[in-house]
Amino acid sequence: MDGKGLTSITLGLTAAFLSGGLLVLWRLLYPVSDAALLLPGVVALVIWRGTARRALARHHVWRAAVLRRESWLFRLLTGRLTAHLSGIVAGLLAVTALAEFALTASPASGLAALGVIAVTGVVLPLVAKLVAGHLTARLLAPALVPPLAWGLGLAATGYLFWRGWYVEPIPPEADAASLAAALEMAQAALPARDHLAAWLLALPRSLETAGWVLAGQGADFAFAPIGFILVLSYHALIGGALVRFTLDCACALLPGGADEG
Amino acid sequence: MSDAPLILTDPVRPGRVQKAVPTGRGFWALVAAMVVATLGLTTWGALDGRFETQRRVIPFAEIAALVDEAAARAETATVAQVDAELDAIFAPVEAAIPAYADFHYSVLGEYTQLAQLATGQVGAALEERLFGGFQERLDGALGTLEGTFAATYASALEADMAEVLGNAEIRFLTEGTRIALADAQARASATKPISLVLGVAGATAGRQAVKVVTAAVARKLLLSIGRKTAAKTATRSTGAGGAAGVGAAAGAVFGPVGAAIGGAGGFIVGWVTTDYVVIKLDELMNRDEFEAELRTMIAEERAALRTVLIAQVAAKRDEITLAGRTPDAVLRGE
Numbered sequence: 001m002d003g004k005g006l007t008s009i010t011l012g013l014t015a016a017f018l019s020g021g022l023l024v025l026w027r028l029l030y031p032v033s034d035a036a037l038l039l040p041g042v043v044a045l046v047i048w049r050g051t052a053r054r055a056l057a058r059h060h061v062w063r064a065a066v067l068r069r070e071s072w073l074f075r076l077l078t079g080r081l082t083a084h085l086s087g088i089v090a091g092l093l094a095v096t097a098l099a100e101f102a103l104t105a106s107p108a109s110g111l112a113a114l115g116v117i118a119v120t121g122v123v124l125p126l127v128a129k130l131v132a133g134h135l136t137a138r139l140l141a142p143a144l145v146p147p148l149a150w151g152l153g154l155a156a157t158g159y160l161f162w163r164g165w166y167v168e169p170i171p172p173e174a175d176a177a178s179l180a181a182a183l184e185m186a187q188a189a190l191p192a193r194d195h196l197a198a199w200l201l202a203l204p205r206s207l208e209t210a211g212w213v214l215a216g217q218g219a220d221f222a223f224a225p226i227g228f229i230l231v232l233s234y235h236a237l238i239g240g241a242l243v244r245f246t247l248d249c250a251c252a253l254l255p256g257g258a259d260e261g
Numbered sequence: 262m263s264d265a266p267l268i269l270t271d272p273v274r275p276g277r278v279q280k281a282v283p284t285g286r287g288f289w290a291l292v293a294a295m296v297v298a299t300l301g302l303t304t305w306g307a308l309d310g311r312f313e314t315q316r317r318v319i320p321f322a323e324i325a326a327l328v329d330e331a332a333a334r335a336e337t338a339t340v341a342q343v344d345a346e347l348d349a350i351f352a353p354v355e356a357a358i359p360a361y362a363d364f365h366y367s368v369l370g371e372y373t374q375l376a377q378l379a380t381g382q383v384g385a386a387l388e389e390r391l392f393g394g395f396q397e398r399l400d401g402a403l404g405t406l407e408g409t410f411a412a413t414y415a416s417a418l419e420a421d422m423a424e425v426l427g428n429a430e431i432r433f434l435t436e437g438t439r440i441a442l443a444d445a446q447a448r449a450s451a452t453k454p455i456s457l458v459l460g461v462a463g464a465t466a467g468r469q470a471v472k473v474v475t476a477a478v479a480r481k482l483l484l485s486i487g488r489k490t491a492a493k494t495a496t497r498s499t500g501a502g503g504a505a506g507v508g509a510a511a512g513a514v515f516g517p518v519g520a521a522i523g524g525a526g527g528f529i530v531g532w533v534t535t536d537y538v539v540i541k542l543d544e545l546m547n548r549d550e551f552e553a554e555l556r557t558m559i560a561e562e563r564a565a566l567r568t569v570l571i572a573q574v575a576a577k578r579d580e581i582t583l584a585g586r587t588p589d590a591v592l593r594g595e
Contacts, residue, residue, distance in 0.1 A: 025299070035302030038295040045295075049288060175321045252288070 051102025051247025
């Protein structure tokens, strides 16, 4: 994986276009057909590849520095297992949040999310250019992406939360008479399906709805901050996932195979 | 550590160049295949008529806005009709003013009004001669206004709802919204009718609205009549006293009894004659003023009735409107 590729603005924009395009396609097609379930699969694959490549690159450097090449441990600890596991976990987490958000976000929020993706796609090559002179190409991606993901993720969280809290109208489910009724209504807003993917989509949906309902009850209840915290958590999940997805997409697009460091 | 080359030596078997670094083509080919498969399958599903249209939750606020707008439109349409209805109610009253003035400026009228005043039947003559059929016309007008309100509300709501709920099977409502909607469609007829509320203006039930209006006019009229009666009484006494003297002189021919009868008869004839003359003189001098005064009093009552009707239409709108209500309150039936 050639980390220098991250300095390419073309790569950043391609990653943004691919990330945004996949989410838009998902939003348009899943309500129509279950065939669209292949798209979250693509998203998960991209996140897995980007995450695993960085993990492997980091591990290979660690292995070369720590282990003797003649040792059987050198052959055993290839780092593939943990790299792929972390890729799979990141992929599943992010894809669940992104898929739910893409389906239920208002058009304005959807555009805001595309904006976050575009900004990430532009900022990545700019920052990579800034630090490329200081970092080795092999470790440019593993060293740059985590702090960049945190920085951009926090900014995206703040922006999306501000929009959700102050700009967007409160979701209609928050009107429900009880939390249980609100959760039921919130699930009903998702395309009516009964399979594993639908159950997974219900999780972030419930997190967001519970946040709004509890925040709405804030005036009457002493545990008011819970609603605020849940809504903030939801937006952090979405903001972080949007940024990570774009960055992982860029890492996945870097020249080279999936495994080598 | 310096920048590593893209092509690495195999770390496990040094000296052997690792097999050509994969370019990731396989991965991206898989991605492309999955996207193409999605598009292909979806297109096939669409062509095969397997579309499942996107559903949407209709929030309470959206329904509330439609209900409120329909109620406001109903109010506007009804208020616009109030003047025409009042014209229809009051036209016969105004047309009857000259006939009532004829009655008022007659000896019979004078004594009928006095008798009704004595027996507490204030306004009975007015009600009979001026406000005949008023209550029926009022009831009819209230029914018309009520009908206009309900019809405008229902049609406005129906049209707006049809737009929002265009495809009811794929759009659905939250619980509060569903109840608010069911409620909204029944509200126009379930709220307090305009006619009943008129009772608040002074009577205990709508049926007595005519009494309220008549009594108000009668009160003002009696005040006006009272001011003039004092002036007329002095004239009458002088005239009747003179006629009694003449009658007594003529009756004296038949002795003291004859003088007494002649005196009494002369008094009555003199009183009535004087009364007639005074009334006719009064009519000559004051009839135009009286009619104008009566018109003013009726116009004042009409204006008061107009205010009450418009307020009642607004109250009816307020009862229907959902602004400021929460779905919880609607669920509780508040």
